[in-house]
Amino acid sequence: MATGVVEMHDEYAILLDAVRGIRWPARSSVRGGIPGAHTSRLRGISAEFTEYRPYRQGDDTRRIDWKLFARSDRAYIRLSNDRAILPTMIVLDASASMAFPVATRGKWTVAAQLGVALGAVARNSGDPVGLVIAGEEPQLLAPRMRRSVTHDIIRAVSAARPSGSAPISPSVSIAAQYAGRLVIVTDLLGDAAELLTVASRLVAAGREVHVVHVIAGEEIDPPRDAAMVFDPESPQLRRALTGDTRDAYVAAYGAWRDHIAHDFAEAGVSYTTVVVGKETPDHLIRRITVARGAAATA
Amino acid sequence: MSFLAPGFFFASLVAAAAIVALHFIVTRQPRAGVLPTARFVPDTRATTVAPARRPSDLLLMVLRVLLVLAAGAGLAKPVLTPRRGAAARVILVDVSRSARDSTAMRDSVIAIYRVGDAVVAFDSSARVLAGNLSDTLRALRPTSRRGNLSAALITALRAGSRLRDRADSLELVIVSPFAREELDAATDDIRKLWPGKARLVRVGSSIPTTASGEPRIEWPASSRPRFAVQRGVRDTVGGVMADEAVVVAAFDRQWSFAPDSVRGGEVVARWVDGEPAAIEKPEGDGCVRSVAVPVTGVGDLAIRNDFLRFVSALSRACSSETAVIPAALDAITKLEGKGGLAPREAFRPLSDGHSALAPWLFALALAAAIAELFVRRRRKDATRIDGARSAAREARAA
Numbered sequence: 001m002a003t004g005v006v007e008m009h010d011e012y013a014i015l016l017d018a019v020r021g022i023r024w025p026a027r028s029s030v031r032g033g034i035p036g037a038h039t040s041r042l043r044g045i046s047a048e049f050t051e052y053r054p055y056r057q058g059d060d061t062r063r064i065d066w067k068l069f070a071r072s073d074r075a076y077i078r079l080s081n082d083r084a085i086l087p088t089m090i091v092l093d094a095s096a097s098m099a100f101p102v103a104t105r106g107k108w109t110v111a112a113q114l115g116v117a118l119g120a121v122a123r124n125s126g127d128p129v130g131l132v133i134a135g136e137e138p139q140l141l142a143p144r145m146r147r148s149v150t151h152d153i154i155r156a157v158s159a160a161r162p163s164g165s166a167p168i169s170p171s172v173s174i175a176a177q178y179a180g181r182l183v184i185v186t187d188l189l190g191d192a193a194e195l196l197t198v199a200s201r202l203v204a205a206g207r208e209v210h211v212v213h214v215i216a217g218e219e220i221d222p223p224r225d226a227a228m229v230f231d232p233e234s235p236q237l238r239r240a241l242t243g244d245t246r247d248a249y250v251a252a253y254g255a256w257r258d259h260i261a262h263d264f265a266e267a268g269v270s271y272t273t274v275v276v277g278k279e280t281p282d283h284l285i286r287r288i289t290v291a292r293g294a295a296a297t298a
Numbered sequence: 299m300s301f302l303a304p305g306f307f308f309a310s311l312v313a314a315a316a317i318v319a320l321h322f323i324v325t326r327q328p329r330a331g332v333l334p335t336a337r338f339v340p341d342t343r344a345t346t347v348a349p350a351r352r353p354s355d356l357l358l359m360v361l362r363v364l365l366v367l368a369a370g371a372g373l374a375k376p377v378l379t380p381r382r383g384a385a386a387r388v389i390l391v392d393v394s395r396s397a398r399d400s401t402a403m404r405d406s407v408i409a410i411y412r413v414g415d416a417v418v419a420f421d422s423s424a425r426v427l428a429g430n431l432s433d434t435l436r437a438l439r440p441t442s443r444r445g446n447l448s449a450a451l452i453t454a455l456r457a458g459s460r461l462r463d464r465a466d467s468l469e470l471v472i473v474s475p476f477a478r479e480e481l482d483a484a485t486d487d488i489r490k491l492w493p494g495k496a497r498l499v500r501v502g503s504s505i506p507t508t509a510s511g512e513p514r515i516e517w518p519a520s521s522r523p524r525f526a527v528q529r530g531v532r533d534t535v536g537g538v539m540a541d542e543a544v545v546v547a548a549f550d551r552q553w554s555f556a557p558d559s560v561r562g563g564e565v566v567a568r569w570v571d572g573e574p575a576a577i578e579k580p581e582g583d584g585c586v587r588s589v590a591v592p593v594t595g596v597g598d599l600a601i602r603n604d605f606l607r608f609v610s611a612l613s614r615a616c617s618s619e620t621a622v623i624p625a626a627l628d629a630i631t632k633l634e635g636k637g638g639l640a641p642r643e644a645f646r647p648l649s650d651g652h653s654a655l656a657p658w659l660f661a662l663a664l665a666a667a668i669a670e671l672f673v674r675r676r677r678k679d680a681t682r683i684d685g686a687r688s689a690a691r692e693a694r695a696a
Contacts, residue, residue, distance in 0.1 A: 097334030189334050219335045229333035239339035240328060252338040 012116050012154050018282035019117045024125050024289040026086045027208050027270070030180055036085030036126050052076040086208070087130070087143040088122040089179035090115045091172050092157065093186035093214075094135030096232040099162040100216050106276040107214045111185040112157040113281045114212060114274070114288075118183050119153045121285060130178055131156055134171035134186075136164035143178050165233035167191035169198045181208040183288075188213055188260055190233070196263055203268040210270040212288060213260070217275060219253065222246060300463070302375035302653060310370020314363045321353040358673055365666035372659035375652075377463075385639060386465035387415040388454045392474030392501075393438055394421035394445030396622060399475075399502035400438065406473050406499050407435050414464055416457035420450035426457055442562065444617070445480035447472075447633070451488045458492070459645045467639035470496040476633070478625045479617075486632050494640035498633065502622075513616050514581065517589040524588040525563075525577060526553035538575045538591055540567035541614075543607035547599050553590040564617050567591065567608075578617060585616035 026038040055064055055075035065078045092115050098108040119129045128143035131153050139160065141152055168184065169191050175182055182202065184195070188211075199209045222229075222241060231237040241249065257273070264271040272288050279287075301307050333339070353359050389410055397403050411417060417427040417435065421443040427434050450472075458468050470492050474480065489496070516524050529552055537546045555565075555574040563579035566587060576589040589612060599605055614620070625633075 100332060100334050102332050187334065216334075219333070222333060223331075226328040227331040227333075228328050229331050229336045229339060231334060231336040232332050233334070237336055238330075239336050240342055241331075241333065241336075241339050242328070242342075245340045245342055249335075249339045252340075253335055256338065 012113075015113055015117050015281050016120050016150065018280075019121050019285050020124070022121050022124075022282070022285055022289055024088075024118075024121045024127075026181065030084050030086045031206075034085050035083055038084055038086045038125075038127075040082035040084040050079050050081050053079055085127050085145075086122075086125075086181050087128045087179040088119075088181040088183065089130045089132060089143060089175035090119055090153075091132045091134055091168065091175050091182060091184045091186075092160070093168050093184070093190065094133045094160050094162045095165055095168070095187075095190055096163050097165075097187055097189045098214070099232070101218055105162070107187055107216050108162045110274060110276050110281075110284075111212075111214050112160075114183075114185050114214075114284060115157055116150065116153050117281055117285045118288065120150045121289060122181075123147075123150055127181075129153070130175070132171045132175045133157070133160045134166060134168040135160060135162065136166050138166070138171050138174075140174065165190065167194060169194040172198050172202075176202050176207060180206070181210070183210040183212065185212045185214060187215065192260060196260075196267060196269075199264065199269045200267040208270070209268075210272065210288060211264050213257075213271065213273045215257070215273060215275050217277060220250075220275070222249065299376050299378055301371075302377060302647065304374055306370050306373035307376075310366050310374075313366045313370070317362045317366060318353065318359060321355065321359040322350055324350045324354045355677060358670060358677065361666050361670040361673060365663050365670060368659045368663035368666060372653075372656045372663060376655045376659070377653050378655070382463065382642075383414060383465045385467045385469055386461045387412065387469045387471050388457045388461065389415055389417045390424075390447075390450045390454055390470070390472045390474065391417060391419045391435075391438060392421075392445055392450075392472075392480070393419045393440050394477075394480065395440060395442050395618070396445050396475045396477035396480060397440045397502045398622065400440050402501045403440070403473060404435060404438050406501050407438070408432075410471055410473070410499065411435065414461075416454075416461055418450055418453045418457055420445060420447070420453070422446050422449070424450040424453035426453060444564070445474070445477065446482070447474070447480045448482055448485045448488050451485070451492065455491055455645070458640065459647060462642040462645040462647065466642055468494075468642065468645070469639050470494070471499060472496055472633070473499045473501055475502040475622065476500055476625045476630055477620075478623045478629075479620055481625050481629055481633075486629075489633055489635065492635070492640060493644040494637045495635045496633065498630065512584050513578070513613065514584060514586045515589060515612060516586060517591070517593075519593070523553055523590040524586065525559040525579070526555050526588060526590045527559075528552070529554045535569045535571060537570040538567055538608065539570070540576065540608055540611035543604065543611040545599075545602075545604045545608045547597075547605075550592055550594075551590075552592060555588075555590065567612060576612060580616070580618060585618065587612060 030036075030038045030040055052065065052068070053076065055077050059077050063077050064075050068074075068076050092111050094108070098111060099105045100107050115131060119131065122129045123145070126145070128145045129149050130143035131139070131141040133139040133156060139156055141149070141156060144152070167190050168186055172182065172184055172195065176198075182199075184199070186195070188195070195211075199211065202209050224243070224246065226240070226242045229239055229241045239245070261271050261273065270288075274284055387410065389407060391403065391407050393403070407417065411431065417431060418424050419427055419438060421441045422445070424446070454470060458470075461468055476498070522528065532550065532552050535549050535551050537544060538549060539545070549569075551569070555577055560574060560577055563577045565574040565576070566578045567574070567576035567589065569575045575591050576587055578585050578587045593600060
């Protein structure tokens with residue numbers, strides 16, 4: 001067991017090395033607060049000069065540019081852009097459908113890598129990072145700036161086992177209380193409609209919301225052998241996947257993906273599709289962190 | 299073994315083959331697998347039909363085949379065919395009032411009878427003798443009833459059908475005095491239905507020995523005739539007949555003969571509605587005839603020719619004497635017939651034959667049906683439990 005954990009941590013170490021130089025700027029100005037790396041909506045007194053403003057009664061006299069006052073005999077206040085941190089929460093969907101394919105649990109593996117890597121990238125940008133694992137028993141790591149937060153995330157995702165059919169939108173709502181940036185890594189096979197509603201509300205409230213849609217290749221292109229397939233989150237839902245129904249399935253699932261991508265993009269959510277095994281994790285991270293506006297798809 | 303109705307057995311064979319074929323065609327579900335996006339698969343039939351190398355539910359198949367075959371064999375009425383001999387006889391024994399010499403009759407029958415023969419005793423009706431025939435034949439006694447060869451010949455044809463599986467050829471033997479009264483208009487036609495010649499064995503005396511036995515006719519004008527009783531309701535009837543003589547006239551019917559009064563006697567005249575109009579009973583060496591036909595003095599009834607013929611018929615000799623009047627020679631010749639023994643193929647097999655095995659086969663079919671019901675129910679329960687376990691296992695694995 002201990003050896004397995006060590007190997008897993010080694011795997012994450014490689015991943016962390018790969019994403020070390022990546023920065024993750026905010027998509028827009030963040031609220032003011034603790035000084036950080038992101039442009040704040042507030043103008044402050046940092047060293048990065050922006051403009052002068054005439055002194056008004058009530059301004060701090062220490063912010064008057066005395067040299068300019070000596071030359072022009074007028075009092076001006078020196079303004080500069082303020083910078084702030086952007087607390088980031090990563091929400092991982094740990095429902096049973098994420099443990100697919102059953103043999104490799106590929107979707108969960110990718111989700112866990114994304115969680116760790118995005119957390120590390122945000123942490124490297126100076127932002128506090130937290131984690132919510134939305135499973136049968138949700139786990140919460142409140143946003144922290146300390147160095148060990150990455151290791152905390154690794155431990156949490158390594159211990160988690162996807163199971164059950166718990167909805168993810170309540171976990172997103174909880175995570176939104178802590179952060180200005182939310183990253184939701186999910187397969188959207190649970191409460192997608194509720195999640196869209198919650199995400200839309202958060203975007204409207206000024207939050208930066210990223211949805212990373214994790215898809216297994218077997219879901220897009222299932223095996224051609226006839227099989228009786230069932231949904232792990234509701235085993236009573238059993239369908240016969242045969243040659244006749246397979247084509248209809250592929251068409252229906254593709255249409256649903258297009259529809260859901262359109263809905264999230266329209267809601268102002270950064271929507272990214274990730275197909276398991278198609279890209280290296282660092283490439284995925286770069287794609288997610290540079291996403292702007294419209295949905296980025298694989 | 300042979301079947302009385304083999305079509306049922308062949309039909310059951312076809313049905314059994316179909317059952318076996320169906321058990322080689324199985325419906326099965328394809329292998330199970332996890333697919334989180336299963337909701338996007340159209341909801342269609344979840345089973346596939348495929349031929350199998352081995353039959354499914356072997357025990358059920360055996361029970362069903364057994365059920366069908368047993369029921370089919372039971373309906374087909376299997377009979378164990380005895381070993382067929384060269385020839386068998388159907389012996390008609392006359393036990394009517396014409397056969398007065400019962401000793402000669404018994405001796406003749408016993409001399410002719412062989413094991414496997416059919417013996418038909420007849421008087422006014424005919425019956426096939428069964429059981430221990432040696433004792434039965436020794437106990438044969440003539441009855442007081444008039445003989446009827448036509449009925450005996452019909453019974454002989456049925457007995458021939460029963461014997462067709464036991465012998466290649468059948469012989470008809472008639473042991474009788476061959477009195478004239480035993481033959482009727484249908485006798486000749488019925489005799490022709492038996493293919494081949496008949497052996498006639500004449501027994502007893504068919505020649506009247508004495509002229510004694512004149513009938514005494516009691517025909518009261520208005521008082522109650524002997525053996526008759528008053529009718530509940532007097533009525534009018536349109537005719538009366540005796541032998542060939544028929545009188546059509548309106549008779550005021552006042553008396554009737556109760557069924558008990560006819561016992562031991564014979565009806566010699568009947569009304570047109572079938573009621574006895576005159577009966578004869580033996581009395582001493584002769585007989586007495588009681589006539590309940592009212593004759594009025596009004597009209598010409600008493601002098602009409604048909605009425606005179608009626609009176610003449612009533613005046614004939616007593617039945618005890620007519621019973622021994624021999625039949626005409628040509629009638630006996632026709633009765634004997636021509637040709638050899640009747641071949642067995644000339645007799646149709648009995649469709650209503652009794653099969654001793656059929657009830658056992660039906661019982662077997664019933665037992666198989668009950669067993670099939672229980673086995674099927676148990677299989678269904680087991681399948682349901684397996685399905686639930688499998689679903690739970692798959693859910694756990696997921």
